[in-house]
Amino acid sequence: MDRFVAAERALRTAAPHELLDAVRAVLAEQYGAQDVELFMADYGLTVLQPVSVLPHTLEPVSVHNSPAGRAFGSQEPYREIVDSSRTRLHLPVSVRGDRLGVLSMTFPDNEAAGRWETELVGVADVLGHEVVVAERDTDLYLQARRKDRLTLAAEMQWQLLPGRSCSRPEYDLGAQLEPAYAIFGDNFDWSATADHLMLYVTNGMGEGIEAALLTNLAINALRNARRAGISIADQAALADQAVYAHYQGRCYLSVLMFDFDLATGGASVVDAGSPQLLRLRDGVVERVDFEAQLPLGMFEETDYVTQNFQVEPGDRLVFVSDGVHAVASPRGESYGDVALARAIQSTRLLPAAEVPRAILRELTGHRGRPMPDDDALIVCLDWKGRPVDR
Secondary structure, three states: OHHHHHHHHHHHHOOHHHHHHHHHHHHHHHHOOEEEEEEEEOOOOOEEEEOOOOOOOOOOEEOOOOHHHHHHHHOOOEEEEOOOOOEEEEEEEEEOOEEEEEEEEEEOOHHHHHHHHHHHHHHHHHHHHHHHHHOOOOOHHHHHOOOOOOOHHHHHHHHHOOOOEEEEOOEEEEEEEEOOOOOOOEEEEEEEOOOEEEEEEEEEOOOHHHHHHHHHHHHHHHHHHHOOOOOHHHHHHHHHHHHHHHHOOOOOEEEEEEEEEOOOOEEEEEEEOOOEEEEEEOOEEEEEOOOOOOOEOOOOOOOOOOEEEEOOOOOEEEEEOHHHHOOEOOOOOEOOOOHHHHHHHHOOOOOOOOHHHHHHHHHHHHHOOOOOOOOEEEEEEEEOOOOOOO
16 A cells, blocks of 8 residues: 555646656556556547657557557456566546546556556546646646647637536436537536536537637526526526627527436426437436527526426436437438437447447438538436435
8 A cells, every 4th residue: 555655645746747757657666567658538539649748649549449448438447468478457547437538557567467456546546636636737638638629619618618527426427529629609517516416508509719709608607606506597597697798689598407406306497498308218218398498698687487307216318409409311300300319229338428429429420421510519417316325
């Protein structure tokens, strides 16, 4: 355990931009590890990008068919046998269910990987927390996440997000935006307390930087109201006023808002626009409709009312923007008519964090071309319910 304490201390005292150097040095000294590399998942969740400084940059590796990608997808350590004497250990780097990347290292002794694996999982966990903290002071890890250049609108949208996945005893969350490097209007937000989860799925009108500015205004207005401790109906009303005051009805934003009680599964809902919800329960996919209300900012001083909704342990909720459910195939069939339910069924065994990307791949096949006409958002919520012992 002294080895782990030394590794933890080295990471916590390292400069933000020197975390990789620190983990390399301490793993070599304390565990005999070699060729230590940190890979960050790119925005599109297609490759793992190495955190290295030019001219020593390594090639990215696939999320889908590489040993490091296997550890990332399963969120479990994976041992790769290099040869008769060497083993490469790949460890997921995550923070409270938000999957950041993979820490990989080689051991000259095949038994060493197994002997130290449990402690090294803890080291990877500490590294993940330190990366999140370090991102306040350096761009190194954010730069490593991109395999292509982000548009300005996409940069604004990704910085606005709470993360891409989250896990608690009561639920698992996963979300993804596409096109990852050119997203502009769609967004999601969540926040949890001891007893509540608030979840927003938004669909802003317009394109490019104008859509991103609208969404930024609306999301920050919702957060400002939420942090004042008021109900989601009043949050919607205050955000509606903020958007209308700026745009005078020329631009508006659709939002689907939930306030879940973690103890009971009961939820208050405000449906103000186009995002849709589909529920997988007992093997059956069905669309859940709410009473539609006006989008935020369409008219001055709109009043919003909540509706009640109940979620049960084992339910999977899939939220989609109109860039998903309204997409037409070459034959004119909307994705939300049949194909979306089929995609939800086909991904039912995947964890919540994997579902959005898997459905977006199916959407690309349905569309018949790689580039979409509109941005697309999918959020997956797996509801487990509060454990009895709590």
